[in-house]
Amino acid sequence: MKIPSLVVSIAAIFGAVAVNAQAQTLSDSALVEKGHAIATAADCMACHTVPRTGKPFAGGYPIVSPLGTIYSTNITPSKTSGVGDYSEAEFSRAVRQGIRKDGAHLYPAMPYDSYAGITDEDMHALYAYFMHGVEPVDDAPKAHTALPFPFNLRFSMAFWNLLYARTKPFAPAAGVSDDINRGAYLVNVLGHCASCHTPRNMLMGAVQGEALAGGFVGPWYAPNITADPVSGIGAWTQDELVAYLRTGHAKGKNQAAGGMAEAVQNSLQYLPASDLVAIAAYLRSTAPIRDASEGHAAYEFGSPHSDEDGIRGAYPPTSHDSLKSGRELYSGYCASCHQPNGAGSDDQAYPSLFHNTATGSIRPANLVAAILYGVDREVDGKEVLMPGFGKQSYVTPLTDRQIADLSNYVLQNFGNPQAKVTPDDVAMARAGGPKPLLAIVQPYILPASAGIAIVIILIAAGWLIGRRRRQVVAA
Numbered sequence: 001m002k003i004p005s006l007v008v009s010i011a012a013i014f015g016a017v018a019v020n021a022q023a024q025t026l027s028d029s030a031l032v033e034k035g036h037a038i039a040t041a042a043d044c045m046a047c048h049t050v051p052r053t054g055k056p057f058a059g060g061y062p063i064v065s066p067l068g069t070i071y072s073t074n075i076t077p078s079k080t081s082g083v084g085d086y087s088e089a090e091f092s093r094a095v096r097q098g099i100r101k102d103g104a105h106l107y108p109a110m111p112y113d114s115y116a117g118i119t120d121e122d123m124h125a126l127y128a129y130f131m132h133g134v135e136p137v138d139d140a141p142k143a144h145t146a147l148p149f150p151f152n153l154r155f156s157m158a159f160w161n162l163l164y165a166r167t168k169p170f171a172p173a174a175g176v177s178d179d180i181n182r183g184a185y186l187v188n189v190l191g192h193c194a195s196c197h198t199p200r201n202m203l204m205g206a207v208q209g210e211a212l213a214g215g216f217v218g219p220w221y222a223p224n225i226t227a228d229p230v231s232g233i234g235a236w237t238q239d240e241l242v243a244y245l246r247t248g249h250a251k252g253k254n255q256a257a258g259g260m261a262e263a264v265q266n267s268l269q270y271l272p273a274s275d276l277v278a279i280a281a282y283l284r285s286t287a288p289i290r291d292a293s294e295g296h297a298a299y300e301f302g303s304p305h306s307d308e309d310g311i312r313g314a315y316p317p318t319s320h321d322s323l324k325s326g327r328e329l330y331s332g333y334c335a336s337c338h339q340p341n342g343a344g345s346d347d348q349a350y351p352s353l354f355h356n357t358a359t360g361s362i363r364p365a366n367l368v369a370a371i372l373y374g375v376d377r378e379v380d381g382k383e384v385l386m387p388g389f390g391k392q393s394y395v396t397p398l399t400d401r402q403i404a405d406l407s408n409y410v411l412q413n414f415g416n417p418q419a420k421v422t423p424d425d426v427a428m429a430r431a432g433g434p435k436p437l438l439a440i441v442q443p444y445i446l447p448a449s450a451g452i453a454i455v456i457i458l459i460a461a462g463w464l465i466g467r468r469r470r471q472v473v474a475a
Contacts, residue, residue, distance in 0.1 A: 035129025183282025302354025
């Protein structure tokens with residue numbers, strides 16, 4: 001054998017050994033399990049799995065954004081439909097920078113702007129889990145993201161990233177406890193809480209200086225979770241926060257619905273108690289941000305009240321269309337679960353409507369959204385279910401006026417009487433919530449672009465014609 005051939009053979013042997021060693025390392029059960037824990041804390045399941053019918057991480061879940069519906073992708077280790085052919089560097093680039101293997105940009109519905117802070121060690125474990133701990137699914141999602149112009153131009157996200165996406169990994173702060181540093185990592189990086197709980201500006205970027213101060217997520221309002229005792233969670237005890245994070249319910253305070261219910265169901269209930277304590281410790285240490293419109297904490301409002309005595313016998317038993325006023329609608333649709341006096345069930349699976357942030361908030365969006373879309377979360381194998389009364393209701397669809405009347409009755413008798421709901425508010429929630437400026441101007445962007453292009457062409461044509469005429473005269 002010639003020397004060069006011998007060298008090549010030896011290099012090939014060592015290369016194969018290195019590849020096998022890396023594969024063995026990635027498939028190490030402890031590393032895969034650690035990656036599983038990271039994926040759980042990062043709540044990957046919630047967005048990449050269609051509830052009840054979808055296979056884990058196979059994608060196809062519709063994320064309804066103000067700019068259009070974004071469908072999650074298959075992130076199983078399938079080499080044909082998933083991320084099975086991603087190298088660890090390519091996987092990291094997608095998760096941390098929002099850039100796919102083919103170089104196309106992801107939309108920040110995938111919270112890469114938060115995941116950019118994931119440590120190298122955790123990213124290695126996360127990659128090991130998705131390559132060796134997840135069952136590959138070769139089926140591609142049936143629905144694909146198709147946002148309207150100009151949001152379908154994925155390269156534009158490069159400019160958004162320059163403005164709003166972080167680039168540095170998480171670094172523990174000096175002079176604070178290990179619990180607070182761990183909580184900061186869980187809240188700001190893996191849990192990407194700011195994605196929902198921070199207000200957005202006209203370009204859908206997080207508003208600087210208002211981290212975790214609350215913001216709309218479709219028809220739901222993700223509340224202020226800073227340490228302010230009135231607008232935020234500053235007056236919550238650590239035990240109340242931990243209970244809420246693990247179960248989605250804190251007696252006399254709040255209950256999870258919408259996206260927060262998904263976070264509890266798919267992620268938070270599975271975190272170790274030490275992580276929940278760390279999250280609570282960090283949130284209680286954040287800079288308080290006060291909403292000037294709020295004079296009292298939302299959970300302080302309300303008391304028991306019943307109008308049943310004034311309703312019973314008002315109509316014959318066989319009468320139709322007898323639920324006209326807010327109190328009649330409450331009696332007909334709500335009192336059987338929440339009790340006529342609003343106290344809720346004994347186990348609070350159907351919560352009290354007084355001392356409840358959904359009814360005590362100056363922004364009654366979550367009350368309206370709960371009536372429209374219902375509440376559904378499963379914790380410890382037990383499902384908490386409130387039916388929705390929107391268009392797809394399997395109970396009785398209610399009109400915008402009926403939901404407004406019902407909401408105002410609840411607010412006046414159990415919640416914040418200063419809060420008001422109009423039929424227009426309900427219609428906006430039914431249509432997906434408040435629209436940012438980008439969504440409002442979107443229908444006019446293409447015609448405006450075409451008009452500008454025509455003007456430019458006309459100006460250029462006029463300049464050329466004028467130039468030729470001057471040349472003819474000069475000749």
